[in-house]
Amino acid sequence: MKQSFTKGIFAAAILSLTITSCTSENRDEIVSPEEVAVQANAENLNSDLLDCSYVDVNWASTAVLKTGLPLATDSNFMTGQMTKIAAYWKRTKPALSFVSDAANQNSTYNAISYSTGKIYYGYAIFADAKAKGGNIVNAMILAHEYGHQLQYAYSLPSxxxxxxxxxxxxxxxxxxxxxxxxxxxxxxxxxxxxxxxxxxxxxxxxxxxxxxxxxxxxxxxxxxxxxxxxxxxxxxxxxxxxxxxxxxxxxxxxxxxxxxxxxxxxxxxxxxxxxxxxxxxxxxxxxxxxxxxxx
Incomplete structure (x- = not known):
């Protein structure tokens, strides 16, 4: 079982966890791939989103792990920032995934950094941060979560x-x-x-x-x-x-x-x-x- 290290917004978590991996077999295909691609191109939707059936105990049981955000530009910004932050500190980039919950989107108002080298970022907190302050707010939250990765790596804080x-x-x-x-x-x-x-x-x-x-x-x-x-x-x-x-x-x-x-x-x-x-x-x-x- 995974143990939560902190609770609430911008959290860090320790120990190990088991999740279902994101594969094409888990993808929720409501329409054909061709129709998805056409819609994505027209609306800037992310046509490569995959989802899994389980996240972990830090999220609601109805939450789903995603490989990206609904808009491809948002996904590209976040993955680009993750690469840049890790490169700045000259360390390996954590695995960045996103959490959605159609049943209760408010349950995804969080971001968690794991000692296993993962960062899970909720759809709801991303959307609210972007609405209130634009990309810099989500860059800030992501840099905060990466700060926890530095703490894991160097046994910080002192x-x-x-x-x-x-x-x-x-x-x-x-x-x-x-x-x-x-x-x-x-x-x-x-x-x-x-x-x-x-x-x-x-x-x-x-x-x-x-x-x-x-x-x-x-x-x-x-x-x-x-x-x-x-x-x-x-x-x-x-x-x-x-x-x-x-x-x-x-x-x-x-x-x-x-x-x-x-x-x-x-x-x-x-x-x-x-x-x-x-x-x-x-x-x-x-x-x-x-x-x-x-x-």
């Missing part, structure tokens, strides 16, 4: 708590980092990233004692802002982890003042300009609207 918060906030940071990097999503102004992350912070939670706690909305905002700032420098995943928690924790308890970041002095000099701002984001002194205007 900070542990009784909830999923450090895992999820660091994944937010990894996403902010990737969105800014020139060879990543290459967004050079924070306003573009902040608009995408309004989607993420909107599903932050205040269940601070729950095992599945992902961080409050202000904490999620500060995590992506920190990731964006760290993207001024080219860092390995391990170095990112070190700096992320050095500043994320340090700006609240001010330990960064008493234990200087001697490992990264140039980065520390740069970050010293932003520590007070990060604290104000974390404590909600900088509102969501002000957050969007940060440079």
């Amino acid at each position: 900070v542990k708590e009784n909830t999923a918060r450090p895992n999820e906030l660091e994944a937010d940071g990894f996403a902010g980092y990737y969105l800014r990097r020139p060879t990543g999503y290459n967004q050079d102004t924070f306003a573009k990233i902040a608009a995408a992350y309004e989607f993420a912070q909107s599903i932050g939670d205040y269940q601070t004692t729950s095992a599945g706690h992902h961080g409050t909305p202000p904490q999620r905002r500060s995590a992506v802002r920190l990731g964006f700032l760290l993207a001024q420098y080219d860092l390995t995943a391990a170095d990112f982890d070190y700096n992320f928690f050095y500043y994320y924790t340090g700006v609240l308890n001010e330990t960064y003042r008493t234990a200087k970041n001697t490992r990264f002095p140039e980065l520390d000099a740069y970050m010293s300009n932003y520590t007070e701002e990060l604290k104000q984001i974390q404590t909600n002194e900088i509102s969501a609207e002000e957050f969007k205007s940060l440079k």
Whole structure:
């Protein structure tokens, strides 16, 4: 049986699972292949979609695993981003699949990263993210999920708590980092990233004692802002982890003042300009609207 590591939006999961593989034998052929191809060409539908009869225990029993999204352009964007994110970190690309549920589409409002090298992305969260902010929001979510793949690979995060918060906030940071990097999503102004992350912070939670706690909305905002700032420098995943928690924790308890970041002095000099701002984001002194205007 597969065990869920965290619950809720943007989740990570560990241990193994068994699923039915996606093959042409599982495909739901309502019309002939020729008719599907004609319709797909006319409406930009994905004529190569395959589906399976079972996903896993993290999804509704009526959910179906898909090889793509209804629109071919959406599928191409997501698979292209998956390739680009993995290439940026110089690692193997995870298997990206999508989850649909005709009986209850809201059940697919999630994305989960598995320790077995898979990412499952729900139809509902993709559609809502695209409607609210366009492609960059789904690029952000995918980069967040890939952040969990980095955590699996390098035994991160280095900070542990009784909830999923450090895992999820660091994944937010990894996403902010990737969105800014020139060879990543290459967004050079924070306003573009902040608009995408309004989607993420909107599903932050205040269940601070729950095992599945992902961080409050202000904490999620500060995590992506920190990731964006760290993207001024080219860092390995391990170095990112070190700096992320050095500043994320340090700006609240001010330990960064008493234990200087001697490992990264140039980065520390740069970050010293932003520590007070990060604290104000974390404590909600900088509102969501002000957050969007940060440079």
